[in-house]
Amino acid sequence: MTSSPHAKNRAPRTGIAAAAAAGLLLAACGGGSSEPRPSVLLLTLDTTRADYLSCYGSTRSKTPALDGLAQSGALFENAVAASAVTPVAHASILTGRFAPGHGLRVLAGGGGDRLPAEVPSLARAFGEAGWATGAVHSAFPVSRRFGLDQGFQHFDSFDGKARIDETGKTTWDVQNLQRRSDETVDRTLAWVAEQDDPFFLWVHLWDPHDPTLVPPDEFVAGVPQNEQGAYHPIRLYAREVEYLDLQIGRLLEGLRAAAGEPGLVVAVTSDHGEGLDDGMVRHGWGAHRMLYREQVHVPLILAGPGVPQSTRVSAQVRTVDLAPTLAELVGLPFGGTLDGHSLSPMWSGTDAADRVAYADQVNGYDGNASMVRRRPDAAFQFVWIEQPWKLYWRPHQPGASELFHLGEDPIESQNRLLDEKEVARRLLTDLAALEPWVTEPYSPPADIDDAAGALGALGYGGGDDAAAEYPWERVPISEALGLEPREGDPLVPIVRR
Ligand SMILES: [Zn+2]
Structure with a gap:
């Protein structure tokens, strides 16, 4: 043209x-x-x-x-x-x-x-x-x-x-x-x-x-x-x-x-x-x-x-x-x-x-995410980036969550969560204000056969992993992070393992 x-x-x-x-x-x-x-x-x-x-x-x-x-x-x-x-x-x-x-x-x-x-x-x-x-x-x-x-x-x-x-x-x-x-x-x-x-x-x-x-x-x-x-x-x-x-x-x-x-x-x-x-x-x-x-x-x-x-x-x-x-x-x-x-x-x-950047993955309730079989820590992922800090929150496995200092560690290789829990508390409080959680499974999609077949052909996961059960309970943020309770702590859903 x-x-x-x-x-x-x-x-x-x-x-x-x-x-x-x-x-x-x-x-x-x-x-x-x-x-x-x-x-x-x-x-x-x-x-x-x-x-x-x-x-x-x-x-x-x-x-x-x-x-x-x-x-x-x-x-x-x-x-x-x-x-x-x-x-x-x-x-x-x-x-x-x-x-x-x-x-x-x-x-x-x-x-x-x-x-x-x-x-x-x-x-x-x-x-x-x-x-x-x-x-x-x-x-x-x-x-x-x-x-x-x-x-x-x-x-x-x-x-x-x-x-x-x-x-x-x-x-x-x-x-x-x-x-x-x-x-x-x-x-x-x-x-x-x-x-x-x-x-x-x-x-x-x-x-x-x-x-x-x-x-x-x-x-x-x-x-x-x-x-x-x-x-x-x-x-x-x-x-x-x-x-x-x-x-x-x-x-x-x-x-x-x-x-x-x-x-x-x-x-x-x-x-x-x-x-x-x-x-x-x-x-x-x-x-x-x-x-x-x-x-x-x-x-x-x-x-x-x-x-x-x-x-x-x-x-x-x-x-x-x-x-x-x-x-x-x-x-x-x-x-x-x-x-x-x-x-x-x-x-x-x-x-x-x-x-401030946010990203999520609700793989645990996705009927097309068999990858959670190989990566159970990937079932529920919520990321909150307030530079220089990035919180990688896994509410179904709070202890597997991560905190990175992107200024010193841009390739995200060192989890600082245990050393910087007050930073994590601040970021998780801000993340929780978005109320991004999904704690109920979705119903089966109406056209599961077509969609699953098509996605499977393209290399997506397929599978029935959404059937896994996640017994959510709401706890204060401090408890979710293993910190002393604090007045006015918002509640977040976690799965206790
Ligand atoms: Zn894509």
Whole structure:
């Protein structure tokens, strides 16, 4: 795509200064405004660790497209994901709320595995204000099944349904549940070419997630394979990130041409990271579903009208901050009870303090989390990061909880909980104020067969581990931490073992 087929419906070029100030100039009332409005790309890179991008210092993979994007805008060095399970984390990106605020908590569990319709979503706000809204996806775990289609006029995703093979057997062919980023980008550009209005577009790419979704041969040449032909997972991951970046370059070029004036606002982040080899060494876990730095440190890059160029922000931010930031940049009303806040004070310098980060995993009541069989300590995880401290709270096993000093120990290798219980008390008190706990099992999901089969084909856990029993009781925070009682202690649920 080399020209802008929609320029006829856009206001004429208004000059660099006006474009740069678009976030301030655009009418806040949305639809009906005669002001030119930028199009918006929200790009989520599934399972992509920040430290595998060269703009974040990676030497294992080169990512020139994302490096260039970061140069043209703002890169947030220390962004924290809200969860390490795909639909939960994406719901936080799309709503500006942590999981307790949006209600999508697990992959499988009736009452907890869909984004409730009443939760305001960014897509609906854009649509009501006159943007064309579209989503183009690369895998089933962000599909309609999880309620993530809310507000999208165009939703190019996956149904997760079984196929019947030639012998009459029900199968979930993994290639019916995911697609490579070259195809996703092709489909995206085709949709954009049909739009006359400015667009709000969510593109989901996921090459690094899956070892069965392999880039073209020239990208994987030299990656060692085992006797069965499977690629070395860590070496493959780095090449998959590079392939992702190549397709992102193509996507950005096409969308910028299509967006016309006043331009394209771009936001890039990941739903979560991945343990990989260093996560395995440090924390005994190479995948996601846990909440150490390798799982929750994600890229976050913004560029386009209203975002200053060549900006790097070192303060801690959260992926829930993206939705209110995008809304502010285009003058879109998007309020309510958000956990996130616009990131613009970070680059304007009016408030560049670290933000408190939260993340959770409710694996113990997830009907698709057989990993808790191998990692019982991963059943209930609640993370609260008030720099420099990170509390990793496991209410079903309080004694297995951890406290890290991220300033002195950024790789989270030394648990300081026993030495710093007063710090832990302070952080747990703040965490408890969010009331994030889930202490009742969810009912079986209505479509368990389809969802479980589809997720199983994609390598998710499956299993019936949600049947495990957790006898919760509420105790004062001091007792939960083994400290002397203190007047006014809030109560928190724990399981006594
Ligand atoms: Zn994911």
